[in-house]
Amino acid sequence: MRRDLERRLRALEAASRGGFEIWVYQGGELVRGPQGELLTREEAESRCRAAGMFAFFCTETHMLL
DSSP states (O other): OHHHHHHHHHHHHHHGGGOEEEEEEOSTTEEEOTTSOEEEHHHHHHHHHHTTOEEEEEOHHHHHO
């Protein structure tokens, strides 16, 4: 799991020229965004892509590392 997180953070660093948003899995197909909104992962990716931002998805466990 740690290697996966490191890989994701390196990708985030490389792609974060337009900024990034952290989305946390909430179970099922839902993720919670920075302003507390609940969307599917596909909706969150689409929204970030349209804004020129990188979407970083993680679990609550990742947030504790």
